[in-house]
Amino acid sequence: MFAIEGVGAIDDTSDLVEVFLAALDAQGEEIHDHDVVAVTSKVVAKSEGRVVPFDGTEEAKIALVESESRRVLRRRGPLRITETHHGFICANAGIDLSNTADGTAVLLPVDPDRSARRFRADLRRQRGVDVGVVVTDTFGRVWRQGVTDVAIGAAGLRPIHDLRGSTDANGRILEATEVAVIDEIAGAVNLVLAKNAGTPFAIVRGLDDHFFGEGSIADNVVRRAHDDLFR
Amino acid sequence: MFAIEGVGAIDDTSDLVEVFLAALDAQGEEIHDHDVVAVTSKVVAKSEGRVVPFDGTEEAKIALVESESRRVLRRRGPLRITETHHGFICANAGIDLSNTADGTAVLLPVDPDRSARRFRADLRRQRGVDVGVVVTDTFGRVWRQGVTDVAIGAAGLRPIHDLRGSTDANGRILEATEVAVIDEIAGAVNLVLAKNAGTPFAIVRGLDDHFFGEGSIADNVVRRAHDDLFR
Numbered sequence: 001m002f003a004i005e006g007v008g009a010i011d012d013t014s015d016l017v018e019v020f021l022a023a024l025d026a027q028g029e030e031i032h033d034h035d036v037v038a039v040t041s042k043v044v045a046k047s048e049g050r051v052v053p054f055d056g057t058e059e060a061k062i063a064l065v066e067s068e069s070r071r072v073l074r075r076r077g078p079l080r081i082t083e084t085h086h087g088f089i090c091a092n093a094g095i096d097l098s099n100t101a102d103g104t105a106v107l108l109p110v111d112p113d114r115s116a117r118r119f120r121a122d123l124r125r126q127r128g129v130d131v132g133v134v135v136t137d138t139f140g141r142v143w144r145q146g147v148t149d150v151a152i153g154a155a156g157l158r159p160i161h162d163l164r165g166s167t168d169a170n171g172r173i174l175e176a177t178e179v180a181v182i183d184e185i186a187g188a189v190n191l192v193l194a195k196n197a198g199t200p201f202a203i204v205r206g207l208d209d210h211f212f213g214e215g216s217i218a219d220n221v222v223r224r225a226h227d228d229l230f231r
Numbered sequence: 232m233f234a235i236e237g238v239g240a241i242d243d244t245s246d247l248v249e250v251f252l253a254a255l256d257a258q259g260e261e262i263h264d265h266d267v268v269a270v271t272s273k274v275v276a277k278s279e280g281r282v283v284p285f286d287g288t289e290e291a292k293i294a295l296v297e298s299e300s301r302r303v304l305r306r307r308g309p310l311r312i313t314e315t316h317h318g319f320i321c322a323n324a325g326i327d328l329s330n331t332a333d334g335t336a337v338l339l340p341v342d343p344d345r346s347a348r349r350f351r352a353d354l355r356r357q358r359g360v361d362v363g364v365v366v367t368d369t370f371g372r373v374w375r376q377g378v379t380d381v382a383i384g385a386a387g388l389r390p391i392h393d394l395r396g397s398t399d400a401n402g403r404i405l406e407a408t409e410v411a412v413i414d415e416i417a418g419a420v421n422l423v424l425a426k427n428a429g430t431p432f433a434i435v436r437g438l439d440d441h442f443f444g445e446g447s448i449a450d451n452v453v454r455r456a457h458d459d460l461f462r
Contacts, residue, residue, distance in 0.1 A: 074460040081460060089374040098408075138408075142373050142461045143320040145454050146391045146411025148418075150375070160377045177329075177369075180377025181422060187379075188419035191412060191438070207422070223376050229305040229312060230373045230461055 004201040012049035017122040036204040038189040041137040043200040054105035068093035112153025113216040132157035149190035235432040243280035248353040267435040269420040272368040274431040285336035299324035343384025344447040363388035380421035
């Protein structure tokens with residue numbers, strides 16, 4: 001697992017895969033089949049033009065958050081916990097107000113799974129490699145302090161590993177154990193991505209073949225309302 | 232990051248550090264200063280005798296879960312989401328009904344931070360190394376499908392990295408960004424611990440010095456009720 005350094009500013013004129021490959025090459029690294037490329041949602045969003053004017057006031061923040069949400073779950077002061085149009089439940093609709101150019105805010109990508117699929121297809125076209133791609137963002141947790149990185153988009157990866165039906169070490173059938181490996185990958189990557197050092201890309205190498213396949217965050221990870229005890 | 236293989240069955244006659252060191256030595260590996268040793272809560276609990284009779288009935292399950300809880304947050308059929316005596320909020324009070332000897336269930340350790348501190352002190356005594364220790368368990372998430380491993384005990388590690396007050400790439404003060412690196416480590420470790428292969432130990436190597444220091448899960452990660460919007 002290692003970060004790709006030396007990536008410059010990204011905007012809506014940037015080709016994200018070209019930027020990634022240039023930095024990869026400059027670092028003297030190569031990309032291989034069954035590597036996973038992790039990319040932060042912020043640079044994906046910037047490359048897709050998801051940057052909006054933002055004057056820094058509380059009113060503007062709340063209006064922006066609510067316009068990016070399909071529902072507000074909780075309000076505390078200026079903080080909103082909302083369900084975004086994607087179905088993500090997070091603080092302030094995942095809108096990024098830090099590390100952005102003055103007077104702007106960065107929204108989430110419209111469809112992060114699609115962004116991941118496009119990145120993966122472009123990489124295959126340009127380098128002939130079959131990789132997994134994960135788009136990461138930083139979410140809080142309900143009952144634990146601190147934020148962690150999770151996956152908001154993925155391509156070429158099986159987000160959940162279903163151990164149901166496997167037998168345990170005593171030969172009995174395991175209880176429901178669907179492991180969200182995609183979020184464990186996203187969190188792991190954050191250990192090497194220094195938050196403020198301009199490194200939006202990392203590569204994870206050495207994952208077993210069964211990590212790779214079909215799946216998306218929208219289909220496999222976002223919990224449906226009818227399964228949800230806390231919405 | 233690698234698993235320590237070939238660990239046999241653990242019970243309340245096992246010295247967990249001796250078991251770990253025997254398996255480490257058998258694998259031809261060494262332990263170094265500023266390694267992190269991850270150990271699953273189940274073997275910690277077993278070594279501490281936290282195994283109780285369990286006849287497999289729904290009634291017994293519910294009674295056991297409620298006795299290990301200070302409060303029940305949600306009920307759905309036999310499922311309980313509760314707050315344990317530690318303050319963890321999770322399904323079924325974290326009690327493990329799989330991968331246990333027939334007719335038994337494994338409770339959480341009474342004080343997983345203390346278990347981690349003891350493991351760390353024993354390792355220092357036996358090998359003279361200054362390591363971090365994290366006790367991991369598998370929890371569900373409210374709004375995302377699938378479970379991930381998180382830290383329920385820690386020693387020698389700073390669970391949360393506080394980036395507040397840091398400046399971002401544009402020189403502005405970052406908003407509140409307390410990163411729960413301890414849970415990112417726990418989740419990462421789960422990528423190498425095959426669930427049903429009897430490998431309760433892993434070593435994480437190469438973390439920066441600032442990951443190490445004072446802290447505990449109870450003090451730094453468990454969210455206090457007054458901060459909690461969803462309890």
